[in-house]
Amino acid sequence: MLHKCEGIVIRTNAYGENNKIVTIYSKELGKVGVMARGANKPSSRFTAVSQLFSHATFVFQRSTGLGSLQQGEIMDSMRSIREDIFLTAYASFIVELMDRTTDEGKRNPALYELLYQVLHYINDGFDAEILTFIFEMKMCDVIGITPELNRCASCGATEGSFAFSIKEGGFLCNRCFHKDPYLIKVSPATLRLLRTFYYYDLNRIGNLSLKEETRKELRFIIDEYYEAYSGIMLKSKRFLKQIGSLKVNLPEKKGKPD
Template identity: 60%
Template sequence: MFQKCEGIVIRSTPYGESNKIITLFTREFGKMALMARGARKPNSRLSAITQLLFCGQFLFQQSRGLGTLQQGESIHSFKEIREDLFKTAYSSYLAELLDKGTEESKVNPYLYELFYQTLDYIDEGYDATILTNIFEMKMLQVIGLRPELNQCVNCGSKEGRFAFSIRENGLLCHRCFELDPYLLPVSQATVKLLRLFYYIDLRRLGSISVKPQTKKELRTVLSMYYDEYSGLFLKSRKFLEEIEKMQSMLGPSSKEGD
């Protein structure tokens, strides 16, 4: 039985001497794995369409076990991502986060659109660091994590200065700082952005200009939170951290969108 789907390759693994097993995140079927026979051969018609982040329409043969990829046609080349080391690093990290944070065959058209839109914005030159933060915040809901971002997690106050507490799973107001000696004393700009990123409709994203110190605080909060609660180990995280260090030394390398 042959079926079609729209999807993006989020993992590509060698199998045997000439084959690959690819993992697609699709609009119609959620996450699914397919065997791509002969895809590792240089002249294979499946070679290009089984590359990481290939976005297209796929034709596959479904069976009781692993389905078999037959052919594919490109929808979006993400050319700028493929030609830029920084954009590739961020996009690969997002693909691994999506892969590790989702279950097989669980259909989620919204998440597919979010991933596609995020890659599209990175490709267009929007700030990849901020887009990564937004995607990470959105993925918290998929994983089942819900930090308190609207008020103090202890007393419920919405007024005053706030800091982020990993231990208490959310914001603490200045009256409750003593509850967590290890809380993260972030700026109020960081607090506002954490809340914004959690709720924002990415399709309505405009130009966002974020100071380097605020970006650093966002990365600290999100990295520590994921380490504490997600249970995910992402190999691409270390490489991305090295890229971010390099980026900070070179200065901003991407332009904000309009």
């Protein structure tokens, strides 16, 4: 049976000398795997559409199991991402998280739209780290580890001062601080941003700019929360941490490009 879909390449694996197994997260079919025969040959018609992050339309034949790619038409090669080591690192983490947390063949148009928007905004020059924070917060629902961000995770209070508790799985009010000796006390602005990113409407994206201290607090909470609850260890996350020290020594990019 012949299938056609619009999708983004989230993983590639070499198969033999010249072939590639390409994993696509698609709008119409969810996650699908296809064999791109000869894709590693320089003259192959599948070279562009089989690259990681490529946004394209794909036509493939499949009855059961792995499909066989028949045609592909590139829509956006995400060139800016691939030409920048830092953007590549963030995008690699995003697609690996998507790959590890989704099952093949389960259609989810909203999830496809999230992936599409985040990668395109990164490619267009918006702040890649902030977009990654947004993506991670929104993926909590997909993984089934949504933190409590609207009230105290212990008593339900909505007023008072708050901190973040990994143990309790979300915000903890000052009356319940004693319940977690490892409570993470950060600025109120950081806590507001955690909630904002979870609910963020990417269709209304504007100027994205954060102080380095706020970035550190967000990074720490999200990393610790994922480590405690997701059970997912990603190679791309380790790479992201390794290049983090390089990134902070470079001039900060604010908002979208001039």
